[in-house]
Amino acid sequence: MEKVLSYLPLAALGTLFIPTLRFVIFPFGKRDKKVAIQRNRLISKVTKIDNPPMFVIAENETPVKVLNSHCTHMGCVVNFDANAKRFVCPCHGSQYNIDGINIRGPTKKPLHSESFKIEKDKIVVDYRFYDL
Amino acid sequence: MIEKTIFITSWLTQAFFVLAMLSGIPLLFFYHTQKAYDSVQIITYLIPNGNFIRKFHYFSSEALLIFALIHTAQQLFRKQIRISQSSWNYAIAAVISIILLLFGGFVLKADQSGHSAGIIAIGMIHDFGPFSFLSHFLESSRHYFYWKFFLWHAIFLPALLIASLYFHIKRINVPTEFAAIAAGITIISIFLLPFPADIAPYLNYTHIKGPWFFNGIETLLSKGYPVFIILIEMTIPFLLLILYWRAKHKTVISALFFLWVIYYAAIGSI
Numbered sequence: 001m002e003k004v005l006s007y008l009p010l011a012a013l014g015t016l017f018i019p020t021l022r023f024v025i026f027p028f029g030k031r032d033k034k035v036a037i038q039r040n041r042l043i044s045k046v047t048k049i050d051n052p053p054m055f056v057i058a059e060n061e062t063p064v065k066v067l068n069s070h071c072t073h074m075g076c077v078v079n080f081d082a083n084a085k086r087f088v089c090p091c092h093g094s095q096y097n098i099d100g101i102n103i104r105g106p107t108k109k110p111l112h113s114e115s116f117k118i119e120k121d122k123i124v125v126d127y128r129f130y131d132l
Numbered sequence: 133m134i135e136k137t138i139f140i141t142s143w144l145t146q147a148f149f150v151l152a153m154l155s156g157i158p159l160l161f162f163y164h165t166q167k168a169y170d171s172v173q174i175i176t177y178l179i180p181n182g183n184f185i186r187k188f189h190y191f192s193s194e195a196l197l198i199f200a201l202i203h204t205a206q207q208l209f210r211k212q213i214r215i216s217q218s219s220w221n222y223a224i225a226a227v228i229s230i231i232l233l234l235f236g237g238f239v240l241k242a243d244q245s246g247h248s249a250g251i252i253a254i255g256m257i258h259d260f261g262p263f264s265f266l267s268h269f270l271e272s273s274r275h276y277f278y279w280k281f282f283l284w285h286a287i288f289l290p291a292l293l294i295a296s297l298y299f300h301i302k303r304i305n306v307p308t309e310f311a312a313i314a315a316g317i318t319i320i321s322i323f324l325l326p327f328p329a330d331i332a333p334y335l336n337y338t339h340i341k342g343p344w345f346f347n348g349i350e351t352l353l354s355k356g357y358p359v360f361i362i363l364i365e366m367t368i369p370f371l372l373l374i375l376y377w378r379a380k381h382k383t384v385i386s387a388l389f390f391l392w393v394i395y396y397a398a399i400g401s402i
């Protein structure tokens with residue numbers, strides 16, 4: 001009996017472990033977010049938005065696609081190379097064409113395409129906060 | 133020769149650790165995790181002597197890692213190990229904490245390279261199969277990106293390093309002359325060695341590099357190796373070190389260790 005009792009403090013600590021772990025690793029702040037962008041900002045075919053990072057692709061000033069700028073390899077923020085018309089990741093060199101399809105480098109997936117709605121003078125992007 | 137110099141590298145490692153820690157404390161007063169990049173720039177360019185203290189922290193930390201690695205290599209060339217197995221294992225824990233501490237410091241400078249290094253670290257843990265939940269220990273929301281890195285860099289890892297050093301050598305003891313030599317080396321480095329420039333966020337920068345000791349990992353990532361394989365590969369030297377104490381044929385283990393180092397240096401220089 002005494003031996004069993006001597007394990008009690010350990011058991012008490014054990015019961016605390018799971019709730020504490022769940023508390024610590026709670027992904028606070030990770031959620032989807034609606035981001036509004038004024039349409040008059042879309043002055044070229046590819047417009048870079050910094051916060052949160054994304055690219056709006058437009059045809060005749062009408063947005064046709066919104067790409068999340070996080071590289072699908074390890075998550076760095078890609079740049080747009082206007083000469084080569086490609087998105088290029090500065091970290092390990094993944095490249096994507098203007099539709100966001102991966103064409104070179106270590107990534108195996110295209111850039112994430114975000115859904116959006118056009119509302120009068122702005123577009124509202126449903127930005128997936130796979131928050132990095 | 134090794135028997136004499138091994139104490140010198142031990143004292144120097146401890147001296148650089150004390151200097152790195154002391155020079156990190158004033159930086160804490162002005163570092164803001166929510167305005168990380170701006171606060172680093174304020175420290176560097178606006179606060180009197182901020183640039184000097186930042187460089188002092190950087191070079192003493194780099195020297196800490198270099199001397200810790202030299203000290204470890206010296207142990208492998210010794211005829212016999214003169215410390216207990218637990219003391220040996222604490223030394224390995226200390227080396228791991230130093231590497232992670234320096235990596236944390238690299239992230240916390242919060243320029244494009246630091247930010248990308250942080251993202252890659254989270255991404256790698258994310259892709260590490262059953263251990264992916266560990267990424268939550270680093271990952272916070274966008275506005276608090278640096279907070280957990282800061283906790284590791286300023287609290288948990290220094291505590292772990294102090295504890296492992298203490299259990300490794302049973303006391304932390306820095307003779308004054310070694311503290312003076314370490315401070316001298318750091319100050320000379322500040323004036324003679326290049327200090328990596330900060331890359332402002334949102335600059336269209338074409339090639340971002342991580343810290344030098346992670347060059348090999350960067351190369352493997354660029355070649356598209358699966359994260360799982362890379363992380364397993366990175367555990368090899370530490371596993372060899374752990375095995376070393378018990379091993380009968382110590383030369384085989386140290387040969388394997390140095391082969392790994394050569395391999396890592398080679399892929400890192402690609």
Ligand code: FES
Nearest residue numbers: 071073074089092
């Ligand atoms: S994170 Fe973009 S190529 Fe690796």
